[in-house]
Amino acid sequence: MxxxxxxxxxxxxxxxxxxxxxxxxxxxxxxxxDERVFLMGEDIGAYGGCFAVTMGLxxxxxxxxxxxxxxxxxxxxxxxxxxxxxxxRPIAEIMTCNFSLLxxxxxxxxxxxxLHMSGGQFNVPVVIRTTAGAGRQxxxxxxxxFEPYFAHVPGIRVxxxxxxxxxxxxxxxxLEDPDPVILFEYPRLMTMEAEVPVDPDIxxxxxxxxxxxxxxxxxVTYGATQHTVLDAAEALAADGIDAEVIDLRSLRxxxxxxxxxxxARTHRAVVVEEAWRTVGLGAEVAARIAxxxxxxxxxxxxxxGCAEVPLPYAKHLEDAAIPQVxxxxxxxxxxxxxx
Amino acid sequence: xxxxxPGRFRLQAPPNLDAEHGLDLLRTMVRIRRFEERxxxxxxxxxxxxxxxxxxxxxxxxxxxxxxxxxxxxAVSTYREHGHAIAKGIGTDVIxxxxxxxxDGVSRGRGxxxxxxxxxxxxxxxxxxxxxxxxxxxxxxxxxxxxGHDRVTVxxxxxxxxxxxxFHESINLASLWNLPVLFACENNHYxxxxxxxxxxxxxxxALKAASYAVPAWxxxxxxxxxxxxxxxxxxxxxxxxxxxxFIEYETYRFRAHSMxxxxxxxxxxxxxxxxxxxxxxxxxxxxxxxxxxDEDGLATIEAEADAEIDVAVxxxxxxxxxxxxxxxxxxxxxxxx
Ligand SMILES: Cc1ncc(C[n+]2csc(CCOP(=O)(O)OP(=O)(O)O)c2C)c(N)n1
Numbered sequence: 066m067x068x069x070x071x072x073x074x075x076x077x078x079x080x081x082x083x084x085x086x087x088x089x090x091x092x093x094x095x096x097x098x099d100e101r102v103f104l105m106g107e108d109i110g111a112y113g114g115c116f117a118v119t120m121g122l123x124x125x126x127x128x129x130x131x132x133x134x135x136x137x138x139x140x141x142x143x144x145x146x147x148x149x150x151x152x153x154r155p156i157a158e159i160m161t162c163n164f165s166l167l168x169x170x171x172x173x174x175x176x177x178x179x180l181h182m183s184g185g186q187f188n189v190p191v192v193i194r195t196t197a198g199a200g201r202q203x204x205x206x207x208x209x210x211f212e213p214y215f216a217h218v219p220g221i222r223v224x225x226x227x228x229x230x231x232x233x234x235x236x237x238x239x240l241e242d243p244d245p246v247i248l249f250e251y252p253r254l255m256t257m258e259a260e261v262p263v264d265p266d267i268x269x270x271x272x273x274x275x276x277x278x279x280x281x282x283x284x285v286t287y288g289a290t291q292h293t294v295l296d297a298a299e300a301l302a303a304d305g306i307d308a309e310v311i312d313l314r315s316l317r318x319x320x321x322x323x324x325x326x327x328x329a330r331t332h333r334a335v336v337v338e339e340a341w342r343t344v345g346l347g348a349e350v351a352a353r354i355a356x357x358x359x360x361x362x363x364x365x366x367x368x369x370g371c372a373e374v375p376l377p378y379a380k381h382l383e384d385a386a387i388p389q390v391x392x393x394x395x396x397x398x399x400x401x402x403x404x
Numbered sequence: 405x406x407x408x409x410p411g412r413f414r415l416q417a418p419p420n421l422d423a424e425h426g427l428d429l430l431r432t433m434v435r436i437r438r439f440e441e442r443x444x445x446x447x448x449x450x451x452x453x454x455x456x457x458x459x460x461x462x463x464x465x466x467x468x469x470x471x472x473x474x475x476x477x478x479a480v481s482t483y484r485e486h487g488h489a490i491a492k493g494i495g496t497d498v499i500x501x502x503x504x505x506x507x508d509g510v511s512r513g514r515g516x517x518x519x520x521x522x523x524x525x526x527x528x529x530x531x532x533x534x535x536x537x538x539x540x541x542x543x544x545x546x547x548x549x550x551x552g553h554d555r556v557t558v559x560x561x562x563x564x565x566x567x568x569x570x571f572h573e574s575i576n577l578a579s580l581w582n583l584p585v586l587f588a589c590e591n592n593h594y595x596x597x598x599x600x601x602x603x604x605x606x607x608x609x610a611l612k613a614a615s616y617a618v619p620a621w622x623x624x625x626x627x628x629x630x631x632x633x634x635x636x637x638x639x640x641x642x643x644x645x646x647x648x649x650f651i652e653y654e655t656y657r658f659r660a661h662s663m664x665x666x667x668x669x670x671x672x673x674x675x676x677x678x679x680x681x682x683x684x685x686x687x688x689x690x691x692x693x694x695x696x697x698d699e700d701g702l703a704t705i706e707a708e709a710d711a712e713i714d715v716a717v718x719x720x721x722x723x724x725x726x727x728x729x730x731x732x733x734x735x736x737x738x739x740x741x
Binding site for chain 2: 107108110111112113115133134135136137138139163164167201202203204205206207372373374375377378379380381382385386
């Protein structure tokens with residue numbers, strides 16, 4: 066751009082993009098910003114990424130930095146850990162969290178524990194990107210939400226990226242973090258569009274976000290489900306119930322303070338997640354509210370999660386298994402004694 | 405690299421090819437092809453959803469392998485398993501009902517295209533975790549051996565599965581314990597967008613398998629007669645107690661990896677060259693040359709396949725959905741001990 070352009074044509078303040086593009090831009094920014102950063106994973110190069118997030122990056126950055134790997138999840142994650150311990154800033158991609166189970170050993174037994182086992186000598190500044198979520202009829206080996214498995218483990222940070230701002234603002238601080246960070250992305254949101262500022266804001270990795278302020282009830286959620294919850298909140302508003310919607314965003318560590326402050330205002334809480342309800346993040350949030358904010362409550366905390374079933378293929382069964390606007394509305398109304 | 409040698413693709417007739425058997429092989433391949441072509445239409449009509457991985461181009465392998473095993477031998481497969489399921493003897497009607505997510509589907513609509521299961525034909529499923537079915541197959545074979553069953557387990561997987569640790573751990577164990585497994589590697593040269601030559605430092609897959617002290621052969625997977633013959637030889641040895649065999653069936657998928665794949669990574673000339681080796685016209689030509697088939701005969705086979713698929717679609721469309729109240733069934737067993 067020439068100087069005249071810059072003065073006569075002010076740069077637009079916002080641009081419109083898909084969530085997929087937002088993820089891609091943040092990867093590009095990371096590659097541009099730090100030459101230690103490289104990407105490795107299955108089909109991220111020639112294929113363009115299984116969700117097309119990395120489409121074109123191989124041509125832009127070349128095969129040294131956009132590394133297509135064999136189908137070897139243990140080696141992808143383990144190698145990234147080793148490279149991270151030795152001066153590089155790898156971003157490893159595991160197509161979906163369903164396959165990340167193969168790499169779980171490396172994530173838990175190496176990434177999460179090396180700093181501690183080595184008495185503080187070896188930190189692991191690795192970033193692992195993966196995806197979660199149902200809604201595309203991919204059945205029981207491609208649809209699950211395993212965020213709680215990771216959030217269970219001390220030594221790793223877990224962040225869920227379900228908005229444009231988070232997709233653009235989390236990767237940079239994640240790469241600055243001296244310890245392992247797992248980033249969850251959501252395939253069913255990839256084509257979602259939004260108007261975003263040209264220059265992304267950095268996001269505080271440990272914070273939750275209030276997506277909709279409200280005064281009657283706190284609905285705590287994370288991941289793609291927050292968009293369903295926001296739709297439910299609008300439906301509730303039409304019914305005179307003003308729901309505050311909190312996106313946990315940071316699944317480990319949990320930003321309790323934001324949740325407690327909200328509950329102190331609303332006196333009611335519902336937790337909604339797409340992972341199975343039993344031993345889910347909702348259970349953890351509910352327990353913490355019970356421990357720390359019990360006397361603020363006017364009603365027991367309610368939880369909605371995935372039905373206790375491996376996700377089925379048939380659409381009507383899949384829809385019935387995961388939280389929907391109607392089930393969220395019904396549960397909130399029940400908590401408001403309006404059921 | 406994965407371009408087949410140019411020139412007309414001709415099958416060699418084995419000395420005593422039975423006409424009816426040759427026609428049966430042709431029928432099975434045509435049924436698989438027509439089934440999947442109909443699936444593409446149903447996918448476009450949004451009646452089939454999720455992933456749909458087509459086997460088009462690879463039909464000779466399922467057909468030849470299943471022709472060489474016995475009815476009560478077991479098969480373990482992947483998400484690209486429509487061909488295996490049909491050749492194993494599962495009805496196209498109940499498979500189609502599964503594709504449509506209906507209660508009469510082989511997996512009651514819970515599995516879909518990637519997860520066909522059928523206890524009656526000992527079809528232990530489409531597994532959609534790459535290499536996820538391989539240890540399972542070794543276990544099935546272990547149980548057969550421990551119980552004194554004279555049965556073989558065929559384990560299908562793509563060459564991409566050879567990248568995974570599960571393959572190496574499993575084939576070693578099968579060899580060590582001398583188990584009745586046929587490792588049936590369908591090498592279509594690509595795992596999604598990853599060419600074998602970009603994924604494996606050693607691209608000779610049979611050599612890798614041989615390093616586990618397993619007899620390992622490479623066969624032309626576009627030649628159904630060669631597939632059957634090699635498989636028969638392997639199965640005879642396995643049933644005879646000689647332990648596992650690995651066969652690499654060299655093939656090619658004519659379509660994209662799945663309906664989501666824009667197929668940007670393959671050279672169209674390479675795809676076109678492989679289509680010259682289409683296993684169906686290859687067998688039809690041979691049978692014609694031998695005087696076992698004419699144009700009318702081929703047209704009849706195709707019409708019969710189409711009619712069968714029509715019936716399957718009608719069955720699937722009219723099958724009900726699983727009642728919502730049953731959502732949480734089949735998570736734990738319902739039989740009381
Ligand atoms: C453990 C695991 N990693 C990645 C995937 C995603 N994926 C599905 S199919 C596939 C390619 C497999 O190729 P191959 O084994 O050669 O079989 P083909 O699809 O060619 O029949 C990949 C990478 C998966 N399903 N499971």
